[in-house]
Amino acid sequence: MALRHARGAEEEIKARAQARIEEISALPVYRGRSVPLLTDLYQLTMMYGHFRAGKHRQRVVFDLFYRANPCGNGFVIAAGLEQVVWYLYHLRFGPEEIAYLRSLRQFPEDFLTWLAEFRFTGDLYAVPEGTVVFPNEPILRFEGPLAEVQLVESAVLTFINHQSLIATKARRIVEAARSDPRHPDAPVLEMGLRRAQNMDAAVFGARAAYIAGCAGTSNLLAGQSFGIPVVGTQGHSWIQSFPSEIDAFRAYADAFPDATTLLVDTYDVLRSGIPNAITVAKELEARGYRLRAVRIDSGDLAYLSKRARAMLDAAGLSYVGIIASSDLDERTIRDLILQGAEINAWGVGTHLITSYDCPALGGVFKLAAKEEDGVLQPCIKVSENAAKVTNPGKKKVLRLYVDGQASADLIALDDEPDLNPAEPLELFDPVHTYKRKVIQDYQVEPLLVPVFLGGQLVYELPDIAAIRRRVEESLAKFSSEVRRPINPHIYHVDLSLPLWELKQRLLHQMRPVRPQT
Amino acid sequence: MALRHARGAEEEIKARAQARIEEISALPVYRGRSVPLLTDLYQLTMMYGHFRAGKHRQRVVFDLFYRANPCGNGFVIAAGLEQVVWYLYHLRFGPEEIAYLRSLRQFPEDFLTWLAEFRFTGDLYAVPEGTVVFPNEPILRFEGPLAEVQLVESAVLTFINHQSLIATKARRIVEAARSDPRHPDAPVLEMGLRRAQNMDAAVFGARAAYIAGCAGTSNLLAGQSFGIPVVGTQGHSWIQSFPSEIDAFRAYADAFPDATTLLVDTYDVLRSGIPNAITVAKELEARGYRLRAVRIDSGDLAYLSKRARAMLDAAGLSYVGIIASSDLDERTIRDLILQGAEINAWGVGTHLITSYDCPALGGVFKLAAKEEDGVLQPCIKVSENAAKVTNPGKKKVLRLYVDGQASADLIALDDEPDLNPAEPLELFDPVHTYKRKVIQDYQVEPLLVPVFLGGQLVYELPDIAAIRRRVEESLAKFSSEVRRPINPHIYHVDLSLPLWELKQRLLHQMRPVRPQT
Known part of the structure; x- marks a missing residue:
């Protein structure tokens, strides 16, 4: 040797x-x-x-x-x-x-x-x-x-x-996401910065997650340091800062017509968020663009994603993806898949970046x-x-x-x-x-x-x-x-x-x- | 205002x-x-x-x-x-x-x-x-x-x-230590560097632990950065690197006669570690010094600490403290106290520095x-x-x-x-x-x-x-x-x-x- x-x-x-x-x-x-x-x-x-x-x-x-x-x-x-x-x-x-x-x-x-x-x-x-x-x-x-x-x-x-x-924890989550027979390529996106155990945990944690198969991170310092693809669109405060949800959606689509994901759960996913997203998607189509995805960040993700998928499909928007986030880990992801949830990408925060249920590896020397x-x-x-x-x-x-x-x-x-x-x-x-x-x-x-x-x-x-x-x-x-x-x-x-x-x-x-x- | x-x-x-x-x-x-x-x-x-x-x-x-x-x-x-x-x-x-x-x-x-x-x-x-x-x-x-x-x-x-x-987690552990009616002043020492979620988690975690009432940290960078008292003596590898336990104890006591704590669990706490520590304590006494403490890092801490206390006391060494460490948290500390464990200081690692059972606080903005x-x-x-x-x-x-x-x-x-x-x-x-x-x-x-x-x-x-x-x-x-x-x-x-x-x-x-x- x-x-x-x-x-x-x-x-x-x-x-x-x-x-x-x-x-x-x-x-x-x-x-x-x-x-x-x-x-x-x-x-x-x-x-x-x-x-x-x-x-x-x-x-x-x-x-x-x-x-x-x-x-x-x-x-x-x-x-x-x-x-x-x-x-x-x-x-x-x-x-x-x-x-x-x-x-x-x-x-x-x-x-x-x-x-x-x-x-x-x-x-x-x-x-x-x-x-x-x-x-x-x-x-x-x-x-x-x-x-x-x-x-x-x-x-x-x-x-x-x-x-x-x-x-290791990130890989468990990636494997769970890949176990979806309908969406085997659904990426896992690391979004845990705010719950990480300080700066290095966020940045080196994002690196480890990407190594293990996550598709990107929300963390810009990790993106800059390691060349990891960065992802993210808007939070609830964006929606709240406009007089109405549709105004907020339109303003975002105007700013990023070719990279828009709309957060649809600020008021009511099925009665407000998805209908407004469909309206904006049609407006984008008229300008030659395609709405990329909607994001659901709360509520019953199985039920909401299936209903949202049906509404988008019925509107001829089968190309619009659905991103789920909301305290996810490998267990909830596997369970959502078993329930037939229609998820095209998984945003994972706290549970990944802290390895919540097992937050230390006992390596010894x-x-x-x-x-x-x-x-x-x-x-x-x-x-x-x-x-x-x-x-x-x-x-x-x-x-x-x-x-x-x-x-x-x-x-x-x-x-x-x-x-x-x-x-x-x-x-x-x-x-x-x-x-x-x-x-x-x-x-x-x-x-x-x-x-x-x-x-x-x-x-x-x-x-x-x-x-x-x-x-x-x-x-x-x-x-x-x-x-x-x-x-x-x-x-x-x-x-x-x-x-x-x-x-x-x-x-x-x-x-x-x-x-x- | x-x-x-x-x-x-x-x-x-x-x-x-x-x-x-x-x-x-x-x-x-x-x-x-x-x-x-x-x-x-x-x-x-x-x-x-x-x-x-x-x-x-x-x-x-x-x-x-x-x-x-x-x-x-x-x-x-x-x-x-x-x-x-x-x-x-x-x-x-x-x-x-x-x-x-x-x-x-x-x-x-x-x-x-x-x-x-x-x-x-x-x-x-x-x-x-x-x-x-x-x-x-x-x-x-x-x-x-x-x-x-x-x-x-x-x-x-x-x-x-x-x-x-x-x-918050550190305070829970400090409160547990202070609940000992026999040793209400027993300090908690933060020793979690190697299990921390990277560098900042170790250093800012040591800072937070000290704020919350821990008495010191093993982490030198935290000590240097924030003026936290630093603590520590020797690990098992020190003991192993000498031909015998007593050689290792003597070499340490020679190097730090006025600040010696001896790790007594490498071979057998009661049959080897404590008897050897007593020998070295007597040798230190003859030179005008006092052995500070012994540390037990494995085994049944309740049983071993009580037996060790009795052996030290019988040898006229009631001034020698007993430090416990070994996957401790507020639950095990409270339980050891209830069992009458004779512990004068608690070294706490993984569970404190990662807040093991609740590793994220859900602050929002x-x-x-x-x-x-x-x-x-x-x-x-x-x-x-x-x-x-x-x-x-x-x-x-x-x-x-x-x-x-x-x-x-x-x-x-x-x-x-x-x-x-x-x-x-x-x-x-x-x-x-x-x-x-x-x-x-x-x-x-x-x-x-x-x-x-x-x-x-x-x-x-x-x-x-x-x-x-x-x-x-x-x-x-x-x-x-x-x-x-x-x-x-x-x-x-x-x-x-x-x-x-x-x-x-x-x-x-x-x-x-x-x-x-």
């Missing part, structure tokens, strides 16, 4: 990667942000402790992974790596940060002097954004000096936890190996709770495809020899080991790719369109049973035999210091 | 207010942020529509309020005004933002030229941060040109919704009045859902105290004459009008204070310590029945008779345009 390139090719890769991160760093949402102190105090106290004990340069491996899928989903869409790269690339302690740390009176000058010279010099391997991942799989794998890897834990977790959570006498030794974290025992050692993650379909993921030690897909491979459940299956003639995709090597960025961050495509391509290789939103099939994530044996050995060797009580 | 000062005094207020916002704008979390496009596209399309119709300068009044308390609480703690002031003070469209809007091909040049000159020129009255507020009370009241007030809706809602939500023929005319928004009918007109909010206790809030029209507390005042429930009470000899506190007048900042933003005091002082005037976390007493928020009569008149006059079907 080592990167083998001619020296010139390596330099070219670095140059392209660097040009790309400089471009990204100039985006409004990243530019000028001060983040070296976006960390927990205990990372700094531990760094200083290691520094003082002369252990800060000890080489360690840490894995970032999560233990349980959020929202009852069967997988997570990995997202947030761009933010991680941006953070690591710019991570420096300037005079202002050093002065603040000095003011805490916990850190001596020799440590602060060392900190002022701090650069990230480690390796980072990561799963590309937009990849489908599963519990316990390393999504990011850091290797480097203990003090460096320790410092970055908090911010890196924040970025990956947030964007992966929102991408755990020590997997540490250098002793020049050799990386695997580490394990035991726990009373068996699900919390970590997988030891420096690891790789392999996705195994049979006939183009993802069949299982295999977590293996990084230095295990490459698999030979011509030979049968026996996979077994790491807990219930009697559950076995044998595959052959499979394809192997290593999920972790090099991002930083020796502190040098070697990964050219993809653009958002490529990440979005990766989500679709990645998901297309999983069965609908894994993808379904409720009680999904549990996808196999197995351990290689060498990793499983190592884990068992360490578990049984583990002898915590116990006084004789 | 008009501000009456000699001209010199007015200028001095403005100068102080301006100096203060400049100081705040230099903080790391605010500095250099690009936010003019932190809005929904439809705000811009409506602005252009109004501009095109020549209505963009029409004077309007908008109220920001919420309809239902979050998390089953009986009130909300208003927070986020500092962010609103910062946003309005700096709101400009630069060449980059104009270029982006031009690229959308929806806006003609005359509008973009006008937008480049955009400044907020309106009035803002607001409830100071840290004030207890209730459903339907205007927390912010904007008055100004339609296009300006429209634009700011999205960002202002984001700031107020997020910070008020987290302050509604038209209350608009100028017609030079006069402000009250507006009402009707709805099938009676709870969503708005209160019309430009309003004030008065808190009425009897014997120093908050007795009721009164929403009144802004131009109603001042109340005369020497005379009896009859209050009545705005829905069930037979429910009446009469008060006399009461004190009146107007909750809305001027923040911007004619686009000029006239409000000197308080420091965070003053906001924090306001929370305590504000809450101390409410009964424990209003403050309790479950099934709280519904505090009276009544309408003045003139406002109630206006609302009834407008409701009955309301004749939506309805074709004869």
Whole structure:
């Protein structure tokens, strides 16, 4: 898996990667942000402790992974790596940060002097954004000096936890919208800015939603920063600010004759909004334009959309779409579809942008190996709770495809020899080991790719369109049973035999210091 | 309520207010942020529509309020005004933002030229941060040109919704901690960075938590930005990175002899962690120091804390505190207290920083009045859902105290004459009008204070310590029945008779345009 390139090719890769991160760093949402102190105090106290004990340069491996899928989903869409790269690339302690740390009176000058010279010099391997991942799989794998890897834990977790959570929640909603047999292409539009947990949650949340398959966002800063299509027309206050609904509709259609959606629920959808929209649509037709859609933002969306559809069709306006919004999530959307609602696009706010029913992803960052006498030794974290025992050692993650379909993921030690897909491979459940299956003639995709090597960025961050495509391509290789939103099939994530044996050995060797009580 | 000062005094207020916002704008979390496009596209399309119709300068009044308390609480703690002031003070469209809007091909040049000159020129009255507020009370009241007030809706809602939500959730947790009769001063420490919905949620969430009564945060950027005390010691990886637990404890105590808390649950709390902590505490005593605390981060916190307390006490270490952390929220804290857990400080993460069980506050921004023929005319928004009918007109909010206790809030029209507390005042429930009470000899506190007048900042933003005091002082005037976390007493928020009569008149006059079907 080592990167083998001619020296010139390596330099070219670095140059392209660097040009790309400089471009990204100039985006409004990243530019000028001060983040070296976006960390927990205990990372700094531990760094200083290691520094003082002369252990800060000890080489360690840490894995970032999560233990349980959020929202009852069967997988997570990995997202947030761009933010991680941006953070690591710019991570420096300037005079202002050093002065603040000095003011805490916990850190001596020799440590602060060392900190002022701090650069990230480690390796980072990561799963590309937009990849489908599963519990316990390393999504990011850091290797480097203990003090460096320790410092970055908090911010890196924040970025990956947030964007992966929102991408996953958004995908649940997108899948719900696509389950409509009558309108399988109905787009989901992200409209949650005002209910987001502050600015970054709105902007990076809109990014994650777009990655996951939303068609656009109402958030202009997200549109500007990431090139996401922006959507939106008018709110109730527009309608209210005119003497009558038809005046408001006409004024809007005059301003945007080729991009008009009319909000029809301010007074009465069926007795006022739709009849007025039909009048304005006919006026637009007479001028050579077409009304794009009507939006229903309250009330019984199933009933109202069906009646509105019938009225529009009867008026010869079958081309006018119906957009629904009003506290929607994947459950209400699926239910509306089952009721035969006639919805051509879904505007989703609060539930998507906060992942309302599951607003945190529990990603963790755990020590997997540490250098002793020049050799990386695997580490394990035991726990009373068996699900919390970590997988030891420096690891790789392999996705195994049979006939183009993802069949299982295999977590293996990084230095295990490459698999030979011509030979049968026996996979077994790491807990219930009697559950076995044998595959052959499979394809192997290593999920972790090099991002930083020796502190040098070697990964050219993809653009958002490529990440979005990766989500679709990645998901297309999983069965609908894994993808379904409720009680999904549990996808196999197995351990290689060498990793499983190592884990068992360490578990049984583990002898915590116990006084004789 | 008009501000009456000699001209010199007015200028001095403005100068102080301006100096203060400049100081705040230099903080790391605010500095250099690009936010003019932190809005929904439809705000811009409506602005252009109004501009095109020549209505963009029409004077309007908008109220920001919420309809239902979050998390089953009986009130909300208003927070986020500092962010609103910062946003309005700096709101400009630069060449980059104009270029982006031009690229959308929806806006003609005359509008973009006008937008480049955009400044907020309106009035803002607001409830100071840290004030207890209730459903339907205007927390912010904007008055100004339609296009300006429209634009700011999205960002202002984001700031107020997020910070008020987290302050309210944090207060629930702080109140739970204070309900321990054995440890009524046990502080709550905010430790949620890694599970926050990205950077701003972490930093402004830590601010809101501190306002609401948390004693500190683990988040250094929040500490640096807002002067919040920072807390933290070591994580499990520190313990794991040493050959044994006692080595790890000793190394930490050597590095921070006067500020050591030891994490005791890596191997076994009672058989390893506490005995080792006792050893290290005795070693510290021999050097003239005192171990500050132990932290238990997993397992049965009730059982473990009681046993740990007994072991520490038996070793003569009754001064060593016990800090608990592990997926805590107000429910688990109250339950642990009922079980007699011996906890001296509570570390709270995910549930606080995301407001896990209620992750969005539904603040809205509604038209209350608009100028017609030079006069402000009250507006009402009707709805099938009676709870969503708005209160019309430009309003004030008065808190009425009897014997120093908050007795009721009164929403009144802004131009109603001042109340005369020497005379009896009859209050009545705005829905069930037979429910009446009469008060006399009461004190009146107007909750809305001027923040911007004619686009000029006239409000000197308080420091965070003053906001924090306001929370305590504000809450101390409410009964424990209003403050309790479950099934709280519904505090009276009544309408003045003139406002109630206006609302009834407008409701009955309301004749939506309805074709004869």
